[in-house]
Amino acid sequence: MAAGVAAWLPFARAAxxxxxxxxxxxxxxxxxxxxxxxxxxxxxxxxGRRFQTWRTTLDRYPDTLLGSSEKEFFYNEExxxxxxxxxxxxxxxxLNFYRTGKLHYPRAExxxxxxxxxxxxxxxxxxIGDCCYEEYKDRKRENAERLQDDQEDKKDFKPPNMTFRETxxxxxxxxxxxxxxxxxxxxxGFFIAISVLTNVVETVPCGSTSQKDISCGxxxxxxxxxxxxxxxxxxxxxxxxxxxAAPSRYLFMRSVMSIIDVVxxxxxxxxxVMTDNEDVxxxxxxxxxxxxxxxxxxxxxxxxxxxxxxxxxxxxxELGFLLFSLTMAIIIFATxxxxxxxxxxxxxxxxxxxSFWYTIVTMTTLGYGDMVPxxxxxxxxGSICSLSGVLVIALPVPxxxxxxxxxYHQNQRADKRRAQKKARLARIRIAKKGSSNAYxxxxxxxxxxxxLDLTASEEEQQHLNKTKxxxxxxxxxxxxCLEKTTGHDFVDEQLFEQNCLExxxxxxxxxxxSTSSLEGMTGTCCSRRTKRSVPLPIANAPASHAHPLALxxxxxxxxxxxxxxxxxxxxxxxxxxxxxxxxxxxxxxxxDRRNCKQQKVTTAIISIQTANTGSPxxxxxxxxxxxxxxxxxxxxxxxxxxxxx
Amino acid sequence: MKAKDRxxxxxxxxxxxxxxxxxxxxxxxxxxxSTVCHRPEGLDKLQEQSxxxxxxxxxxxxxxxxxxxxxxxxEETFKLIYSQFFPQGDSSTYAHFLFxxxxxxxxxxxxxxxxxxxxxxxxxxxxxxxxxxxxxxYDLNKDGCITKEEMLDIMKSIYDMMGNYTYxxxxxxxPREHVENFFQKMDRxxxxxxxxxxxxxSCQKDENIMQSMQLFENVI
Numbered sequence: 001m002a003a004g005v006a007a008w009l010p011f012a013r014a015a016x017x018x019x020x021x022x023x024x025x026x027x028x029x030x031x032x033x034x035x036x037x038x039x040x041x042x043x044x045x046x047x048g049r050r051f052q053t054w055r056t057t058l059d060r061y062p063d064t065l066l067g068s069s070e071k072e073f074f075y076n077e078e079x080x081x082x083x084x085x086x087x088x089x090x091x092x093x094x095l096n097f098y099r100t101g102k103l104h105y106p107r108a109e110x111x112x113x114x115x116x117x118x119x120x121x122x123x124x125x126x127x128i129g130d131c132c133y134e135e136y137k138d139r140k141r142e143n144a145e146r147l148q149d150d151q152e153d154k155k156d157f158k159p160p161n162m163t164f165r166e167t168x169x170x171x172x173x174x175x176x177x178x179x180x181x182x183x184x185x186x187x188x189g190f191f192i193a194i195s196v197l198t199n200v201v202e203t204v205p206c207g208s209t210s211q212k213d214i215s216c217g218x219x220x221x222x223x224x225x226x227x228x229x230x231x232x233x234x235x236x237x238x239x240x241x242x243x244x245a246a247p248s249r250y251l252f253m254r255s256v257m258s259i260i261d262v263v264x265x266x267x268x269x270x271x272x273v274m275t276d277n278e279d280v281x282x283x284x285x286x287x288x289x290x291x292x293x294x295x296x297x298x299x300x301x302x303x304x305x306x307x308x309x310x311x312x313x314x315x316x317x318e319l320g321f322l323l324f325s326l327t328m329a330i331i332i333f334a335t336x337x338x339x340x341x342x343x344x345x346x347x348x349x350x351x352x353x354x355s356f357w358y359t360i361v362t363m364t365t366l367g368y369g370d371m372v373p374x375x376x377x378x379x380x381x382g383s384i385c386s387l388s389g390v391l392v393i394a395l396p397v398p399x400x401x402x403x404x405x406x407x408y409h410q411n412q413r414a415d416k417r418r419a420q421k422k423a424r425l426a427r428i429r430i431a432k433k434g435s436s437n438a439y440x441x442x443x444x445x446x447x448x449x450x451x452l453d454l455t456a457s458e459e460e461q462q463h464l465n466k467t468k469x470x471x472x473x474x475x476x477x478x479x480x481c482l483e484k485t486t487g488h489d490f491v492d493e494q495l496f497e498q499n500c501l502e503x504x505x506x507x508x509x510x511x512x513x514s515t516s517s518l519e520g521m522t523g524t525c526c527s528r529r530t531k532r533s534v535p536l537p538i539a540n541a542p543a544s545h546a547h548p549l550a551l552x553x554x555x556x557x558x559x560x561x562x563x564x565x566x567x568x569x570x571x572x573x574x575x576x577x578x579x580x581x582x583x584x585x586x587x588x589x590x591x592d593r594r595n596c597k598q599q600k601v602t603t604a605i606i607s608i609q610t611a612n613t614g615s616p617x618x619x620x621x622x623x624x625x626x627x628x629x630x631x632x633x634x635x636x637x638x639x640x641x642x643x644x645x
Numbered sequence: 646m647k648a649k650d651r652x653x654x655x656x657x658x659x660x661x662x663x664x665x666x667x668x669x670x671x672x673x674x675x676x677x678x679s680t681v682c683h684r685p686e687g688l689d690k691l692q693e694q695s696x697x698x699x700x701x702x703x704x705x706x707x708x709x710x711x712x713x714x715x716x717x718x719x720e721e722t723f724k725l726i727y728s729q730f731f732p733q734g735d736s737s738t739y740a741h742f743l744f745x746x747x748x749x750x751x752x753x754x755x756x757x758x759x760x761x762x763x764x765x766x767x768x769x770x771x772x773x774x775x776x777x778x779x780x781x782x783y784d785l786n787k788d789g790c791i792t793k794e795e796m797l798d799i800m801k802s803i804y805d806m807m808g809n810y811t812y813x814x815x816x817x818x819x820p821r822e823h824v825e826n827f828f829q830k831m832d833r834x835x836x837x838x839x840x841x842x843x844x845x846x847s848c849q850k851d852e853n854i855m856q857s858m859q860l861f862e863n864v865i
Contacts, residue, residue, distance in 0.1 A: 007708020010865040011760070012730045014767040015743050017775055018782045019803060020857040021848055022796075022827050027857040030864075039704055056704070100711075 007056075043081035044095070049088040050081070057098050064122040066098065090117040097123060105132040111139040146417065169245035188238055189301045195231035195294050198224060232268040235261065235294075256309075257300060264294040307411055311404040318403075322396040326363070329392055333359045333385040340378040347374065358382075363389025440490060442476050683716035685757040695761050696769035701865055702761065709757055717754040720744050734808030742802060746782040768865055772858050773845065780844050790838040796824045 020027070042058070044051040044066075061067040076083045084091070090109060094117065097103040105114065105128050118125050128136050162170070171181035202217035202224055217224050239261045246252035267287040299305040312319065334355035341349040348371045349355045358371040362385050373382045483489050491499075685691065691702055710716070712726055720741065727740040747755045747763045766778045781787070785795045800820040807815065831839045831847045848854045 007704075007711055008726050009730070010705070010708075010768075011764065012727065013864045014764050014861060015727070017767050017779050017858075017861065018739070018743070018799070020860075021776070021779050021783075021831075021844070021854055022800065022803070022823065023853065023857065024823070024826065026853045027860060030860050032863065039700065054707075 043079075044091075045076070045079070045081045045083045046086055046088045046091045047084070049091075051091065051095055053095060053098065060098060060101075061123075066094075066121060068122075070122070086120060087113065087117060090114055094118070094121050094123065097127075102129040103127050103132075104129055105136040107135060111136070111143050115140075145414075165245050166247075168241060169247060172242055172245060184238075185301070188234065189298070191231050191234045192294055192297045192301075194227070195235075196292070198227045198231070199291050199294075228268060231294075232265050235265045235297075239265065257297075260293055260296045260299075263290055264297060267291055303411065304408075307408050308404070311400065311407055314407070315400045315403050318396045318399045322393070325392050325395075329363060329385075329388060330356055330359045333363070333381065333388075336381045337373060337378060337385070340375055340381055341373055344374045344378070349373075349378075359385060362386045364393065365389060436490065438472065439476050439479050442472075443480075683754075683756050685716070685761075691758065691761055694758075695765040697761070697765065697865075705761065705764070705865070706757060709760060717756050718760075719754050723755065731806045731808075733810065734806040736802075736806045738798075738802035738805055742782060742785065742799065745785070746778070764865075768861050772849075772855065775858055775861065776845050776848050777841070780841050790840045791844070792838050793824060793828060796827060796839075797821065800824050800827075 039054050039056050041052050042055050044053070058066045058071075065071055071082055074082045074084055089106075090113065093104055093106055093109075093114075103123065103125075115125060125136065171178055171184070175181045175185035203215050205213040206216040206219060207214065239258070242258070242261075243249060243252060252258055267290045270287055299309065334352050337358060338349050338352045338355045341347045341355075349358065355371075358373075360366075361368050361371075362382060365386060367386075373379050479490065685706070688699065688702060691697075692699055695702070697705070709718075712718075713722055718726075723744045724737045724740040727743070728736050730736070744755065747759050749759055749762065763778070766774050770778070780791070783791045783795060783799050785798065797820060800823050804815065804820050804823075809815070828837075828839065830851070831843055833843045833847070
């Protein structure tokens with residue numbers, strides 16, 4: 001039942017009186033309204049803006065949040081109102097839906113925000129009224145396209161295992177993915193240009209012998225033949241490669257581009273086959289015309305050309321209409337002109353088809369002047385013809401133009417989005433790094449706090465005890481628990497990469513620094529360092545010159561403290577000197593296993609001045625702020641790895 | 646040619662007789678209707694005239710005004726509203742009869758006063774009043790007696806509301822049979838018509854009908 005007319009239900013029930021006297025069977029018992037609530041106003045407080053409505057209004061749609069008992073979760077006892085922490089602007093549409101039964105989509109809203117509001121209040125967007133549905137669908141489609149663009153760009157990320165065939169296909173489709181593909185792309189483009197140029201120059205007359213102009217093609221037959229052969233070779237190879245690499249060969253062979261390719265290279269082969277047969281040489285010459293199709297191969301290289309082709313295809317009906325109306329007009333005017341000019345002597349209008357030429361030339365306002373009417377009637381009709389020609393042609397053209405413009409702008413937008421994608425991704429990365437950096441910073445501060453506890457320096461302690469929100473501290477505690485669970489620590493990317501570098505130099509690495517939670521660095525730690533490290537907004541840039549092994553913390557530069565770097569060292573029984581990378585990876589596994597068993601992880605803090613002294617300290621790190629002295633206490637230590645700062 | 650077909654259909658539908666001008670026709674005419682507006686008499690007066698409480702009248706009016714912002718219901722809207730309650734069948738005929746019954750002053754539109762007056766009888770009236778109202782509904786030409794044809798019309802309209810998908814399957818002569826039953830019950834003197842007295846008498850004797858009349862106590 002349409003809840004919009006729920007208010008008329010009493011009327012409908014009253015109207016049932018007409019059935020009662022004629023009914024054969026007794027009527028069922030009516031449901032009683034036990035709660036017998038008087039219709040009351042309820043207050044909906046949405047982010048401070050108070051909306052009020054009748055309870056029965058909301059009860060019209062019992063399968064939404066406001067209509068069901070779900071709203072009781074949001075009831076505020078003290079204020080006797082329902083509080084929702086949502087957008088009041090979008091809520092207006094939601095409440096109007098209850099009131100009028102029609103859901104409207106306000107144009108000023110962002111489509112995603114609106115969708116989220118609807119899904120929060122349990123309203124399905126499909127019931128948006130007809131007045132707003134078009135707009136809603138358009139916006140949603142645009143948004144989906146934008147998301148799809150993002151997805152497609154992720155395809156650029158090369159999946160690890162691609163067959164040779166897939167690699168080639170990818171190289172063909174996206175030339176910017178690898179240098180080889182780009183080279184091939186430019187080479188083919190170059191050869192297309194050369195081929196077209198050759199075909200053109202072939203016909204230019206250059207030099208004359210024996211009182212006859214000879215075209216260049218006839219003069220330098222061999223050269224042109226070689227050029228042609230070379231081009232056709234390249235095109236054939238390209239076509240065969242594409243055919244080989246195509247995921248669906250049948251589809252590929254049916255596609256327009258491949259047909260153009262075939263048409264471009266066929267005449268050559270046919271020419272090879274039928275050599276100097278006089279009978280078919282006429283046909284052969286015709287075939288050479290098809291060589292001009294090579295110019296269409298440029299559409300792989302030019303997006304504008306593709307758009308033009310697509311526009312023409314999408315405006316097929318308008319073009320058809322244009323053609324039809326022109327044909328009609330041509331026939332009419334040609335007939336009229338023929339009969340008008342029939343009387344005059346030595347007229348060029350010898351037949352109606354002959355007049356077609358005049359009509360076409362006149363209607364398209366060309367006016368060659370090779371055929372002109374001589375009689376008065378002919379001139380009158382001729383002028384009418386030229387006037388109407390302008391009109392007939394001018395009508396469908398704006399439609400085609402606007403189509404082209406729309407498609408072109410769509411493409412521009414897609415390109416712009418792709419160009420901005422890098423900036424967008426960088427923004428996202430920085431945002432992500434911000435939160436992980438906050439955690440790392442907290443850990444360092446924690447270290448430093450314990451450091452300071454030793455020296456009991458009040459001011460600096462307070463300085464470092466920045467007030468963290470409860471949320472932040474709970475989040476950090478959670479990350480800390482994860483660290484403890486896995487026995488690994490979070491580090492930031494820069495240090496991690498340094499560690500990987502260092503891993504080759506130093507004999508072994510102790511505790512494996514865990515990869516931070518950034519972009520999918522899975523797999524063996526150093527084998528996939530494909531990304532450049534983004535400069536990190538932490539003040540430890542100078543410390544990057546140091547190469548501490550297995551570094552887990554660096555302390556930020558803070559006034560009054562020299563830079564310190566801490567090293568995590570594991571007490572290991574044996575010392576491994578070989579430093580091949582594969583060994584290293586093996587060792588990390590062993591080290592990991594050992595990690596789980598022994599918990600003797602120690603931290604050493606090394607000051608700047610003293611390059612080579614370092615000593616392990618207790619886990620959790622003690623260290624002293626470097627006030628000119630180097631550090632630290634020692635516990636049991638077997639091997640210490642040292643960094644030169 | 647495809648374009649040619651399209652052109653042909655264009656000319657067929659428009660009929661170059663000049664009677665239909667898509668640009669200037671019919672837009673202005675619609676403006677006139679929307680200015681008609683009707684306001685009911687005051688709430689107090691309505692309260693005097695009917696047995697509804699103030700709050701009930703308020704609820705009724707709010708619902709009424711929601712669907713008919715102009716203040717009057719014409720038959721189209723009436724049928725539309727009523728059809729929303731019976732999605733399966735065709736309720737337009739019965740809605741037409743109802744409209745005739747509510748529209749007491751026969752001016753083609755039901756105002757809020759008419760609406761309240763009708764509901765007042767059905768929901769707050771005595772059993773006799775209700776039966777009277779029902780009789781009035783059945784008596785299509787308002788001549789004081791129900792003929793078999795009138796009853797057949799009513800019955801058909803009620804059965805139409807059921808739609809096609811019923812169990813057991815709807816037979817074509819179901820309405821007629823039902824009318825026969827009705828007349829057998831109601832027509833005392835077997836003269837082929839049912840007068841108001843016969844109607845009320847027979848209904849008062851029928852337990853089911855009396856019981857069903859009680860249903861209207863708690864509708865609002």
